[in-house]
Amino acid sequence: MRISEEPLAGRRRLVLAAVAGFALGAGLIGVLWASATAVSDPTADAKAACAALDRAQPLPEGRVDRGSLNPAVLQHVMAADDLAAAAAELSATYHDLADHIDGVRRMVLSLNFADPNGRHHLAQAQAICGTI
Known part of the structure; x- marks a missing residue:
C-alpha cells in the first residue's frame, strides 16, 4: 500500500507546483500588461x-x-x-x-x-x- 501512495503524493506536488507556476506567470503577465497600457503622466x-x-x-x-x-x-x-x-x-x-x-x-x-x-x-x- 505504501508503494501506491508515493506516486500519488509526487503527482500532487507536481500538480501543485504547476498550478502555482501558472498563477505566478499569469499575475506577472497581468502586471506587465497593465504597466504597458498605463497612460503617460x-x-x-x-x-x-x-x-x-x-x-x-x-x-x-x-x-x-x-x-x-x-x-x-x-x-x-x-x-x-x-x-x-x-x-x-x-x-x-x-x-x-x-x-x-x-x-x-x-x-x-x-x-x-x-x-x-x-x-x-x-x-x-x-x-x-x-x-x-
Missing part, C-alpha cells in the same frame, strides 16, 4: 523634456556648420521637443512649454544659435522648466 513627460533640454546645454553662441555641432545637442533637443509635445497632448498646462521647446528645435535645426527668437524661446522654456 504629462508632468513626468514635461520634466523629462526639461531634462533633455538641459542636457543639450551649453548651446553654441553663433552660427555653426553641421560638422562642428555635437550630434548629442540635436538629439537632446529633438527628444525634448517630442516629450514636451507628448506632455502638451495630455495636458493643456504644458502647451507653452511645447511651443517654446519647438522654437528652440527650429533654432537648432537652422544652426543659427544667435537667432534672437530662438534665444527667447530657450529662455522661456528654461523659465517654465524651473517651475515644474
